[in-house]
Amino acid sequence: MMEFLQYLISQKELLIQYTFQHLRIGMLAVLAAIVVGVPLGILIGRIQKFSKPVIGFANVMQAIPSLALMGFFIPFIGIGDKTAIVIIALYALLPILKNTFTGLTNIDKTMIEAARGIGMTETQILFKVQIPLALPVIMAGIRIAAVNSIGMCTIAAFIGGGGLGKQIYAGIQIINTPMILSGAVPACLLALLIDFLFGIIEKAIVPVSLRLASANIAADTVRQMKKHRRRVLELTGLVVALFLGSIVLDSLDFSGKRRIVVGSKEYIEVRIIDEIYAQMIEAHTDDLIVERKPSLGSTMIVWEALNNGELDIAPDYTGTYYATVLGMTPYPGMEKQQTYQDVAEALAIYDLNALAQLGPNNTYVFAVKPELAQKYNLKKVSDLAGISIDLTVGCSQDFFARDLDGLPGVSREYGLKFKNTLTFGAAPMYIALENDEVDVIVTFATDGLLKKYDLVFLEDDKHFFPPYVIFGIYNQRIRDEFPEVVEILNRLELAITDAEMQAMNYDGAQNGREPYEIAREFLIEKELIPSDS
Known part of the structure; x- marks a missing residue:
C-alpha cells in the first residue's frame, strides 16, 4: 500500500492529466451517443416499423469485440482519441436508443388520446407529453451508458489515445502493480463519481x-x-x-511552434527508443514541439499511422518490416546491412524513409527452463520438433499473428506442432513460464528480463529469423519540412550496443523506471544531449 501511495504522489501531475483525458474521451462518446441515440429512438418510437432493424443494428454493435472494431475503424479514422470516441459511442448507443424507444412506447395510451382530445398537435404531444413522461427512462439509459463508457475508455491507450488506460497497459507490460493500480483505481472512482452525478441530473431533469x-x-x-x-x-x-x-x-496551438509526432509499439524497448528520438529532437531544435504517442497496440497500427500522417517518426525492427509489413520473403542467412537496404528501398514506394540503424539486433529466440532442456537434451530449435506436440508455447500476439517471420512461419520451417499456444505481453510471458503454464517462450535477444530469469536459449540452427536491428521510419513531411531532424536522429547510428539496450530494458521492465528517465540518462551519458536540456 505504501508503495502504491508513493507512486501516486510521484506521478500526481501525470495522473491528473490522464484522468482529465479519460473523462474527456468518455463524456464526448456519451454526448455523441446522446446526439444520435435520442433522436433515433424518438424516430423509431413514432415509426415503429423501423424499430427492429435499428435496435438490431445497435445490438450487433454491442456484440462486436472492441478490438475488432478498432481494426475496422483505424484505416478509415486513424489512431488516437477520435477513434476511441467513435468506438465507445457505438457501445453507448444501445442503452440510450433502447431506453428512449421503450420510454416513449410504454406511455399510457389514454394520456396521448386525452392530449389529442384537447386539441394538441402531434409535435406538441411529443414535446409536452411523451418526452417529459419518458425522461426518467431515457436518463436511466444515459446514466448506464455514461458509467460503461468511463470503464471502456481504457481501450484508447491501445490505439494511441489518452486516459488512464495508458497506465494500466504500460503496467501490465512490465508487471508493475503500483502503475496498474494508478490507472485502475482512479478509473473506478471516476465511474462511481459519474454514476453519482448523473443520478443527480437524472432526478433533476424530470x-x-x-x-x-x-x-x-x-x-x-x-x-x-x-x-x-x-x-x-x-x-x-x-x-x-x-x-x-x-x-x-x-x-x-498558440505556441507558434511546429509539431512533430513520434510513436511506438507497446514494448518497453521501442518506448525507450521513442523517447530517445523525442529528446534528441527537443534538445537540438528550438522551434519544434514533439508530441508522443507511445504504446500503440501493434506493428500494423503504427504502419497505418505512418501512412496516413498521424505519426511522423516511429522506431521498429528491420526484420519486422521486411517480412510482416513490406511482405518480402525472408531467407536463411540474411545479413543486417542488406536487410536494412532492402527495407529502405521498399519503404520509398510508400513515400516513407529509413533512419539509420541504432545497433541492437533484437532477434527472436526460443527459451526454455533448464530442467526441460536437460530432460530432452534441447540445444537447437530443431530439437523441439519431436516433442512440440506435448508442449505449450507462449509468445506475443504480434508474433502469433505474423505468417512469414512469426509462429506460423517458424513452425513450418522446423516442423513444430505445439499442443497449445498462449499469447502474452512481454513480462507476463516470463511469469507464465515460471509458473509452468507454458513450456517454451519466444522472446527477444535484448529483452531486459533475460537478466532476471535463468533460461536456456535454443539455437536458430536453420537461420530462420532475419536480423531485427532497431531503426527508425519517417514520412515525407519530415524529409521535406524538417531535414535537420533527419540529420539529428542519424547521429544515433550504431550508438547502442546489445548489452546497453538490454540494460535499459531491464531498468524499465524490472526496476519500473519511466522510458523518459532511461532515455535521458543514456543520452547524457553518451553526450548526445547536454545535461541541462
Missing part, C-alpha cells in the same frame, strides 16, 4: 409536476424543488459548455 408524490407536497416545497431543479440544469449546462470549450481551446 419535471417536478410529474413526480409521483408531487400532488401531496406543499406549494413552498414545490417551488423550492423547481428552483433546485433549475439550478442543477443550469450548472449541468455550464459544465457541458466549459467542457466543450476546453476541448476547443486544447485543440488550438
Whole structure:
C-alpha cells in the first residue's frame, strides 16, 4: 500500500492529466451517443416499423469485440482519441436508443388520446407529453451508458489515445502493480463519481409536476424543488459548455511552434527508443514541439499511422518490416546491412524513409527452463520438433499473428506442432513460464528480463529469423519540412550496443523506471544531449 501511495504522489501531475483525458474521451462518446441515440429512438418510437432493424443494428454493435472494431475503424479514422470516441459511442448507443424507444412506447395510451382530445398537435404531444413522461427512462439509459463508457475508455491507450488506460497497459507490460493500480483505481472512482452525478441530473431533469408524490407536497416545497431543479440544469449546462470549450481551446496551438509526432509499439524497448528520438529532437531544435504517442497496440497500427500522417517518426525492427509489413520473403542467412537496404528501398514506394540503424539486433529466440532442456537434451530449435506436440508455447500476439517471420512461419520451417499456444505481453510471458503454464517462450535477444530469469536459449540452427536491428521510419513531411531532424536522429547510428539496450530494458521492465528517465540518462551519458536540456 505504501508503495502504491508513493507512486501516486510521484506521478500526481501525470495522473491528473490522464484522468482529465479519460473523462474527456468518455463524456464526448456519451454526448455523441446522446446526439444520435435520442433522436433515433424518438424516430423509431413514432415509426415503429423501423424499430427492429435499428435496435438490431445497435445490438450487433454491442456484440462486436472492441478490438475488432478498432481494426475496422483505424484505416478509415486513424489512431488516437477520435477513434476511441467513435468506438465507445457505438457501445453507448444501445442503452440510450433502447431506453428512449421503450420510454416513449410504454406511455399510457389514454394520456396521448386525452392530449389529442384537447386539441394538441402531434409535435406538441411529443414535446409536452411523451418526452417529459419518458425522461426518467431515457436518463436511466444515459446514466448506464455514461458509467460503461468511463470503464471502456481504457481501450484508447491501445490505439494511441489518452486516459488512464495508458497506465494500466504500460503496467501490465512490465508487471508493475503500483502503475496498474494508478490507472485502475482512479478509473473506478471516476465511474462511481459519474454514476453519482448523473443520478443527480437524472432526478433533476424530470419535471417536478410529474413526480409521483408531487400532488401531496406543499406549494413552498414545490417551488423550492423547481428552483433546485433549475439550478442543477443550469450548472449541468455550464459544465457541458466549459467542457466543450476546453476541448476547443486544447485543440488550438498558440505556441507558434511546429509539431512533430513520434510513436511506438507497446514494448518497453521501442518506448525507450521513442523517447530517445523525442529528446534528441527537443534538445537540438528550438522551434519544434514533439508530441508522443507511445504504446500503440501493434506493428500494423503504427504502419497505418505512418501512412496516413498521424505519426511522423516511429522506431521498429528491420526484420519486422521486411517480412510482416513490406511482405518480402525472408531467407536463411540474411545479413543486417542488406536487410536494412532492402527495407529502405521498399519503404520509398510508400513515400516513407529509413533512419539509420541504432545497433541492437533484437532477434527472436526460443527459451526454455533448464530442467526441460536437460530432460530432452534441447540445444537447437530443431530439437523441439519431436516433442512440440506435448508442449505449450507462449509468445506475443504480434508474433502469433505474423505468417512469414512469426509462429506460423517458424513452425513450418522446423516442423513444430505445439499442443497449445498462449499469447502474452512481454513480462507476463516470463511469469507464465515460471509458473509452468507454458513450456517454451519466444522472446527477444535484448529483452531486459533475460537478466532476471535463468533460461536456456535454443539455437536458430536453420537461420530462420532475419536480423531485427532497431531503426527508425519517417514520412515525407519530415524529409521535406524538417531535414535537420533527419540529420539529428542519424547521429544515433550504431550508438547502442546489445548489452546497453538490454540494460535499459531491464531498468524499465524490472526496476519500473519511466522510458523518459532511461532515455535521458543514456543520452547524457553518451553526450548526445547536454545535461541541462
